[in-house]
Amino acid sequence: VFQQGNAAIHNAGLTRDFLQENNITLSDHPACSLDLNPIENVWGWMARKVYKNGCQLQTVDALHEAI
Structure with a gap:
C-alpha cells in the first residue's frame, strides 16, 4: 500500500495510469492533512x-x- 499527498503531480493522469498499471494500492489521504x-x-x-x-x-x- 502506497501513501501520497494530494499534490497536483500525484493526481496527474500519467501518475494514476502508472499506479494502476503496476497494481499499486493507494491508501486514502485527505487533502490538507497534517x-x-x-x-x-x-x-x-x-x-x-x-x-x-x-x-x-x-x-x-x-x-x-x-x-
Whole structure:
C-alpha cells in the first residue's frame, strides 16, 4: 500500500495510469492533512537550534560545527 499527498503531480493522469498499471494500492489521504513526515520535524528542530538568536553562519565549517 502506497501513501501520497494530494499534490497536483500525484493526481496527474500519467501518475494514476502508472499506479494502476503496476497494481499499486493507494491508501486514502485527505487533502490538507497534517504533515506526518518525521524528517520535516527534525529539520525544523535542527534549523531552530543552529540558527537560534539570529545566528548567521559564514562557512560550511561553521555550519558543521553548529550542527
